[in-house]
Amino acid sequence: MMKNVLMIGIGLIGSSIALCLKESNEDLRVTGFSLNQEELEGATSAQIIDDWEMDLQKASEAADVIFLCTPVSVTLKIMEEISSFNLKSDVLITDVGSTKKEIMNQSTLLTSKGYQFVGGHPMAGSHKSGFLAADKNLFENAYYILVPSSEKNKQSVADLHVLLRGTKAKFIQLTANEHDEMTGILSHTPHIIAAELVHQADQLIGDFPMAKKLAAGGFRDITRIASSDAKMWADISVSNQEVLVGELDKWLVSLGNLKRTIEEKNWQKLYDFFDLAKKIRDDIPVHKEGSIPAFHDLYVNVPDYPGAIAEVTGILAKEQISLINIKIMETRDDIFGILCISFKNEKELKQAQTVINQQTAYSSLIN
Ligand SMILES: NC(=O)c1ccc[n+]([C@@H]2O[C@H](COP(=O)([O-])OP(=O)(O)OC[C@H]3O[C@@H](n4cnc5c(N)ncnc54)[C@H](O)[C@@H]3O)[C@@H](O)[C@H]2O)c1
Numbered sequence: 001m002m003k004n005v006l007m008i009g010i011g012l013i014g015s016s017i018a019l020c021l022k023e024s025n026e027d028l029r030v031t032g033f034s035l036n037q038e039e040l041e042g043a044t045s046a047q048i049i050d051d052w053e054m055d056l057q058k059a060s061e062a063a064d065v066i067f068l069c070t071p072v073s074v075t076l077k078i079m080e081e082i083s084s085f086n087l088k089s090d091v092l093i094t095d096v097g098s099t100k101k102e103i104m105n106q107s108t109l110l111t112s113k114g115y116q117f118v119g120g121h122p123m124a125g126s127h128k129s130g131f132l133a134a135d136k137n138l139f140e141n142a143y144y145i146l147v148p149s150s151e152k153n154k155q156s157v158a159d160l161h162v163l164l165r166g167t168k169a170k171f172i173q174l175t176a177n178e179h180d181e182m183t184g185i186l187s188h189t190p191h192i193i194a195a196e197l198v199h200q201a202d203q204l205i206g207d208f209p210m211a212k213k214l215a216a217g218g219f220r221d222i223t224r225i226a227s228s229d230a231k232m233w234a235d236i237s238v239s240n241q242e243v244l245v246g247e248l249d250k251w252l253v254s255l256g257n258l259k260r261t262i263e264e265k266n267w268q269k270l271y272d273f274f275d276l277a278k279k280i281r282d283d284i285p286v287h288k289e290g291s292i293p294a295f296h297d298l299y300v301n302v303p304d305y306p307g308a309i310a311e312v313t314g315i316l317a318k319e320q321i322s323l324i325n326i327k328i329m330e331t332r333d334d335i336f337g338i339l340c341i342s343f344k345n346e347k348e349l350k351q352a353q354t355v356i357n358q359q360t361a362y363s364s365l366i367n
């Protein structure tokens, strides 16, 4: 029988999930809801959703499954709103928010009415927003965290595994506290630090306009996530306030210690600091399959890059190797560049290097 899935929010995550649902479930009708008609029409034309509705009550009451894919503060409000509707008695409601404690607390508004709620968070994403960035491969091999609201949720968790199998994600269960503690350190704090680094650099650029050109490798790598959506991150920071205040307190202390070590020119202590960080970082399996997905980057040296981009992408297309990102890193003022091409997994990265080596004279490096 046809199941009605309601996607509340059809941005990057809602649209990417919609594509995965449609890929692996034939008997689904996906309806989109948001406040933006242009977005709803665009996502329908792009065949991400089957139809759309701007009446939340009507859409929610017709749904068998509801995905809440809006910024966290909006999700909290919508949970309250839909809890007053006459939803189907067996409706399954889930969300994708980056924090879980507030969401799970709010879910009692739904579970107290007998509705099933399972908190969710696919641990993959991007600094891009909106349905135009939708990607059905976004969650492949990533962890998809589920937070059941009670023991009675077992069947709903199992139903979500089946419904979401097209994501090719790995499902794990955590409590809301475990989730917020870990993501606070591994995801939320890095975003705060990346944004603060950009603010600091902006002051420098005011004094030395030339600095913009020098903001190459290291700065680019550590600040990519500062291009993320401001509303999403303001919401996350407020929602995970307790963990983040604790984390930032620890940072203030450790940065103070580091500052003193540099003031003292204590070379050995600084060496040990960087050496230990390197050992720990090298041991975190961010580049291996099945862990937090990372971009698998190939750096191709292209002295005459305008023609080289077409040549390299042409070879990859011919060999049916899909790239997920391509950028030019200019290291000098004259025409000289390094193409940084990102792949979804290590296998495609290595295949790409092999065919580029075989079919061009460009040198390349995996990093
Ligand atoms: N972007 C990521 O990397 C990522 C990864 C995992 C989880 N998340 C979480 O997923 C959720 C969505 O993030 P995204 O990146 O898809 O955001 P997005 O900005 O791409 O999309 C947000 C969607 O919510 C809709 N929306 C906003 N306000 C609304 C309102 N008041 N009523 C109805 N709809 C409204 C927008 O129209 C849009 O469709 C957030 O809770 C975020 O924390 C994001």
Ligand SMILES: O=C(O)C(=O)C[C@]1(C(=O)O)C=C[C@@H](O)C=C1
Binding pocket: 097, 098, 122, 123, 124, 125, 126, 127, 128, 186, 187, 188, 225, 228
């Ligand atoms: O890759 C990125 O751009 C992300 O920021 C993705 C990221 C993360 O911090 O890992 C961001 C927030 C989400 O809740 C989950 C994933």
